[in-house]
Amino acid sequence: MKKSVRGEPVDKFQDIDRIFHPKSIALVGTSPDPNNWAGQMIPEALVEFKYDGNLFFVSRKSNEMWGFKTYPSIKDIPVSVDYVICSIAARFTPKLMEECASKGVRAVHLFTSGFSETGEEEGMRLEEKITQIARDNGIRIIGPNSPGIYCPESRLTFSPILPKESGPVACLSQSGGHCIRFLRLGGTRGLRFSKVVAYGNGCDLSVTDFLEYLAHDQETKVIALYIEGIRDGRRFFDVLKNTAKSKPVVVHKGGHTNAGTRAAASHTGSLTGEERIWDALCKQASVIRVHSIDEVVDTALAFVFMTPPKGKNVAVVGYGGGVSVQAADDCESAGLSAPLFPQEIRDRLRSFTPDANNSVRNPVDTQWLVWDPGKFVDTVRIVSEWGGIDFLIMPLAIDMFPIEREHELLDQMIKSVTESKKVCSKPMVVVLHEGTSPEILGKTLLLQERLSSLGLPVYPTLGRAAKAIGKFIHHCHLT
Amino acid sequence: MKKSVRGEPVDKFQDIDRIFHPKSIALVGTSPDPNNWAGQMIPEALVEFKYDGNLFFVSRKSNEMWGFKTYPSIKDIPVSVDYVICSIAARFTPKLMEECASKGVRAVHLFTSGFSETGEEEGMRLEEKITQIARDNGIRIIGPNSPGIYCPESRLTFSPILPKESGPVACLSQSGGHCIRFLRLGGTRGLRFSKVVAYGNGCDLSVTDFLEYLAHDQETKVIALYIEGIRDGRRFFDVLKNTAKSKPVVVHKGGHTNAGTRAAASHTGSLTGEERIWDALCKQASVIRVHSIDEVVDTALAFVFMTPPKGKNVAVVGYGGGVSVQAADDCESAGLSAPLFPQEIRDRLRSFTPDANNSVRNPVDTQWLVWDPGKFVDTVRIVSEWGGIDFLIMPLAIDMFPIEREHELLDQMIKSVTESKKVCSKPMVVVLHEGTSPEILGKTLLLQERLSSLGLPVYPTLGRAAKAIGKFIHHCHLT
Numbered sequence: 001m002k003k004s005v006r007g008e009p010v011d012k013f014q015d016i017d018r019i020f021h022p023k024s025i026a027l028v029g030t031s032p033d034p035n036n037w038a039g040q041m042i043p044e045a046l047v048e049f050k051y052d053g054n055l056f057f058v059s060r061k062s063n064e065m066w067g068f069k070t071y072p073s074i075k076d077i078p079v080s081v082d083y084v085i086c087s088i089a090a091r092f093t094p095k096l097m098e099e100c101a102s103k104g105v106r107a108v109h110l111f112t113s114g115f116s117e118t119g120e121e122e123g124m125r126l127e128e129k130i131t132q133i134a135r136d137n138g139i140r141i142i143g144p145n146s147p148g149i150y151c152p153e154s155r156l157t158f159s160p161i162l163p164k165e166s167g168p169v170a171c172l173s174q175s176g177g178h179c180i181r182f183l184r185l186g187g188t189r190g191l192r193f194s195k196v197v198a199y200g201n202g203c204d205l206s207v208t209d210f211l212e213y214l215a216h217d218q219e220t221k222v223i224a225l226y227i228e229g230i231r232d233g234r235r236f237f238d239v240l241k242n243t244a245k246s247k248p249v250v251v252h253k254g255g256h257t258n259a260g261t262r263a264a265a266s267h268t269g270s271l272t273g274e275e276r277i278w279d280a281l282c283k284q285a286s287v288i289r290v291h292s293i294d295e296v297v298d299t300a301l302a303f304v305f306m307t308p309p310k311g312k313n314v315a316v317v318g319y320g321g322g323v324s325v326q327a328a329d330d331c332e333s334a335g336l337s338a339p340l341f342p343q344e345i346r347d348r349l350r351s352f353t354p355d356a357n358n359s360v361r362n363p364v365d366t367q368w369l370v371w372d373p374g375k376f377v378d379t380v381r382i383v384s385e386w387g388g389i390d391f392l393i394m395p396l397a398i399d400m401f402p403i404e405r406e407h408e409l410l411d412q413m414i415k416s417v418t419e420s421k422k423v424c425s426k427p428m429v430v431v432l433h434e435g436t437s438p439e440i441l442g443k444t445l446l447l448q449e450r451l452s453s454l455g456l457p458v459y460p461t462l463g464r465a466a467k468a469i470g471k472f473i474h475h476c477h478l479t
Numbered sequence: 480m481k482k483s484v485r486g487e488p489v490d491k492f493q494d495i496d497r498i499f500h501p502k503s504i505a506l507v508g509t510s511p512d513p514n515n516w517a518g519q520m521i522p523e524a525l526v527e528f529k530y531d532g533n534l535f536f537v538s539r540k541s542n543e544m545w546g547f548k549t550y551p552s553i554k555d556i557p558v559s560v561d562y563v564i565c566s567i568a569a570r571f572t573p574k575l576m577e578e579c580a581s582k583g584v585r586a587v588h589l590f591t592s593g594f595s596e597t598g599e600e601e602g603m604r605l606e607e608k609i610t611q612i613a614r615d616n617g618i619r620i621i622g623p624n625s626p627g628i629y630c631p632e633s634r635l636t637f638s639p640i641l642p643k644e645s646g647p648v649a650c651l652s653q654s655g656g657h658c659i660r661f662l663r664l665g666g667t668r669g670l671r672f673s674k675v676v677a678y679g680n681g682c683d684l685s686v687t688d689f690l691e692y693l694a695h696d697q698e699t700k701v702i703a704l705y706i707e708g709i710r711d712g713r714r715f716f717d718v719l720k721n722t723a724k725s726k727p728v729v730v731h732k733g734g735h736t737n738a739g740t741r742a743a744a745s746h747t748g749s750l751t752g753e754e755r756i757w758d759a760l761c762k763q764a765s766v767i768r769v770h771s772i773d774e775v776v777d778t779a780l781a782f783v784f785m786t787p788p789k790g791k792n793v794a795v796v797g798y799g800g801g802v803s804v805q806a807a808d809d810c811e812s813a814g815l816s817a818p819l820f821p822q823e824i825r826d827r828l829r830s831f832t833p834d835a836n837n838s839v840r841n842p843v844d845t846q847w848l849v850w851d852p853g854k855f856v857d858t859v860r861i862v863s864e865w866g867g868i869d870f871l872i873m874p875l876a877i878d879m880f881p882i883e884r885e886h887e888l889l890d891q892m893i894k895s896v897t898e899s900k901k902v903c904s905k906p907m908v909v910v911l912h913e914g915t916s917p918e919i920l921g922k923t924l925l926l927q928e929r930l931s932s933l934g935l936p937v938y939p940t941l942g943r944a945a946k947a948i949g950k951f952i953h954h955c956h957l958t
Contacts, residue, residue: 037884090835114835117800123834145836161916175801181878184915228804254804257811259841262819266838267800291812292805292942321596321746322654325707325733326771332736333770340741355602356569356593357624359745362738399660405516436663437640438921445917463771 015140016205016213019107020195021154022083024054026074026105028096029087029112032065039087041147041158042111048160049152054079074099083107083156085148090114090126093144097130101137108134110144111158116201116269117145124269131203145268146200147176150183152193153219159183167192168221169300170214172207174199174228174268175254178293182224186297188445190452191304194219201268208236215243222303223247224296228254228264229273241285248475249287250299253278286479288471298459298468305457306427306469308476309390312336314469315383316363318395318431319370319413323462324363327395327431330462334470338362339388348382362389369396370409373416380420391427393469394420395462398433398440406440414447421454430458431465494619495684495692498586499674500633501562503533505553505584507575508566508591511544518566520626520637521590527639528631533558553578562586562635564627569593569605572623576609580616587613589623590637595680595748596624603748610682624747625679626655629662631672632698638662646671647700648779649693651686653678653707653747654733657772661703665776667924669931670783673698680747687715694722701782702726703775707733707743708752720764727954728766729778732757765958767950777943781951784936785906788869791815791952794862795842797874797910798849798892802941803842806874806910809941813949817841818867827861841868848875849888852895859899870906872948873899874941877912877919885919893926900933909937910944 025046031039043066046055056077059070071077074084074096084105086096090112100108115127127144134141142148147158152166158176162183169191173179179198186193194217197210207227214220223243230236243249255264256275282289290296314336316327328338341349341362349360352375359365364383368375384392396413398406421428430451435441448458459465504525510518522545525534535556538549550556553563553575563584565575569591579587594606606623613620621627626637631645637655641662648670652658658677665672673696676689686706693699702722709715722728734743735754761768769775793815795806807817820828820841828839831854838844843862847854863871875892877885900907909930914920927937938944 112835118834120834173801175799175804177799177876177878178801178805181801181876181912181915184878188915226801254801254808257808259807259811259817260804262840263800263804263807263838263842263844266840266842266844267804291808292940294940320654320656321742322652322657322660322705322733325654325739325742325746326657328738328742329733329736329770332738338738355597355599356591359742361741361745363742363745365742365745397656397660399656399663433660436660436667438924441920441924442917445920461771461773 013213013216016209018082019140019142020149020151022053022156024079024081025051025083025085026056026058026077026081027085028058028074030057030065038111042085045157045160049155049157049164051155056081074103081105083109085109085111087111090123093126094129094133097133100139101133105139107140107142109142109148111147113145115144117267119266127201127203134204141204142197143200144203146198147179148198150193150196163187163192165192166194166219168194168304169224170194170220171196171224172199172210173226175226176200178226181293182296185293186300188449189297189301189458191300206232208232208239211243212239215246221247222300223249224300225249226252226254228268237281237285240287244286248303250290250296251282251287252290252293252296288475294464298464299471301457302468302472305455306472309427309473311390312473313389314338315389315392316395317366317380317383317392318397319366320397321365323395323397324359324365327393327462328363330466334466335474336466336470341386345382345386349379352378369416370412373412373419376416377420377423381423384424384426391429392424393429393431393465395431396433398435407443410443410447414450417451418454421456428456429465429469430456431462432458432460434460492692492695495688497561498619498621499628499630501532501635503558503560504530504562504564505535505537505556505560506564507537507553509536509544517590521564524636524639528634528636528643530634535560553582560584562588564588564590566590569602572605573608573612576612579618580612584618586619586621588621588627590626592624594623596746598745606680606682613683620683621676622679623682625677626658627677629672629675642666642671644671645673645698647673647698647783648703649673649699650675650703651678651689652705654705655679657705660772661775664772665779667928668776668780668937670779685711687711687718690722691718694725700726701779702728703779704728705731705733707747716760716764719766723765727782729769729775730761730766731769731772731775767954773943777938777947778950780936781947784934785951787955788906788952790869792868793817794868794871795874796845796859796862796871797876798845799876800844802874802876803838803844806872806941807842809945813945814953815945815949820865824861824865828858831857848895849891852891852898855895856899856902860902863903863905870908871903872908872910872944874910875912877914886922889922889926893929896930897933900935907935908944908948909935910941911937911939913939
């Protein structure tokens, strides 16, 4: 199962590589009690993912869990254990760490909360104590106060509903909720993941350690970070800067306002640092700064799905007057440019496009998107061949159509886009408006997945598409 | 059916009032051909809405349409006709206008496109011609190049899937697509509408005429405008300024960039005017400027659902660490303030809230949202009684939960919010994260509708909520 997938230097990262690929896992503090959600999430996830190493459950209360025989303690497990996942209450964790030390465990992930993030004396002392035990015994800690690791390659996961196949995107997140939202939203948009760590308080292994590993991980092409605060500022920024030289790093920094800073302290015990310093350092490091999880997804999507356009000139090709105006405004506001087509291109388009309800100047507002995929393909071919544009945005707006026809018309638009991809010589971006009824909402999600599977980046609004693509192109031309 | 619902002066607006409440409608150019979507949309809408005035169909091709006997021409209709809806090709419209004049028709809505918006000589000449016929014969034109009027009170509508009941929001939109998207998105968020006009090229009745009417319309409490360009600048801004004195006006101006300006010219034949002039005039007129249809909905929602908070101090009460940090950052970025609770409030909350995984400082990150609605109600009571905050934002994030439990946990959260509304002495705003699976997407839409029906404004992201509420409070304190 474990492969050597990274380049040089390998040795330095062996500890972390082992953590992503454990051969045996013991779960402590799990519970099949339906009211104990936290006690069930990870076991259910590992069973669903068919984790194929050795899986052990530790419990004094029941003899069997999820079809596995249980052991009263870590020490009673008859073979060696690589990785322990701990969900017991914080006050019992020092004892567990001592047991792990005796057992020769190399890594402990603490899902458990109640440490430094509480701001209370006791929690802070406990965190110091387990960190010390870990250091004294060569154990690495993931967490505490975090869901831990998702690495589809080794079938290690904290949630059962994430993609089972691997992909090029890595994520390090101080927040478990943000991390899962990123993975789920990204998953529906076609992103797949290499290594993901929701690292919480990061008392031992920090974001910096994992980032350094990811910089050299050959599976990882794009890195997304959600950070509230860092403990090793100087080293972090050196590593960030080095990492950003070889692969794009999208950074969402939580706690950039006064209230956000306070919330971050309560959440992960983080000292967030001053906003203006963060801003300057992100610019120096050439990372892409964003401000929400949606934006992390939007931006990562461009890096994963698009070949870098040669420049910032866009052709907008869709159907709908208001939508065309919005597209043009959003593109230009995001630093892109939608140049007027030369007369020759307009004439060629006009030769088969009626005057009424259509425009051929850029934006192209063409009824063929909905009524004739063949003519839409011709439109895209003519537009994409013009040297004055570098990529295309296609807004698919279903707003005007009667609800009972939306299915059919959506399918027609998807066909037009799919066919036109075959003749389009430049990168294409699709904007698929979210539906406004429960039925169509579900359908647009499925169509979004279908378009993603063709390698197309799909955005829910023109504004979000333009912003993400703008940042993508800006970054490509910076580096 | 027609009521006098406006204040003084009444006479000035009688023409327009009649347009919103026609006693008889004739449809010209409709077609039951399933490939002719435009020919079906309005008849299907009127039938679905059970328009209860006299409805006539004009057709030379068939004897019956939608169960109605047809007439070969307007002139053959045996009784008088208030309002004609025209979907025939542009070149035939002058003849139709002449027939309407002979028949004594007072208003013609031209769904037909192919006029000045094409930028072609012929289209411009046609538009001038029909406008002249209208002026010579006392006919008012709505459009051309627009879906026209939606007035639930009189069951006049251009789309069958809009809310059938009336409400306080009026909308004037130069784009039909934007208009329908606004109505559909707003509808799912609980907005209901008084009078709506998608006015397209506005060759006769302009946005200014309708705006002046709406200023005096007692049904209308909030006005949303989507404008690409205006023809009567001085008068428009006088009317806008006057209107904004009595009710909030949310303005989305399309074509505020170079490419947008060009797109607007192609779309509705508009000269958009310079951005810096628009910006200055909007500020002078105290209107609320926004930049997308989503933002029009978000902002209108605050005005409709919220009593104006006394100030900008917000308590964030939800569940999830990352979500709390995001909420705090988004609120402060939008000019709101999330003050730290005093020790006394924190102590009261802490007395029944555990340390681990919870925070009581503001943001409040409380497990009770999901696990104990009773204790959540206690939390909200204590928070809302504190004089230091003016309103509450409740983020409901379902991201962390296993998919098979999402239904149950969503229901629990909705219960917590619903119960807490009963004890909350201050305005409440809900942020309900969109689901990430087709099934949960549909469910969140239904829950959103349920919360809306309780009078709660619901937003899909913290950022959008904070931005809209920030603009709302800013406006309330300006005026």
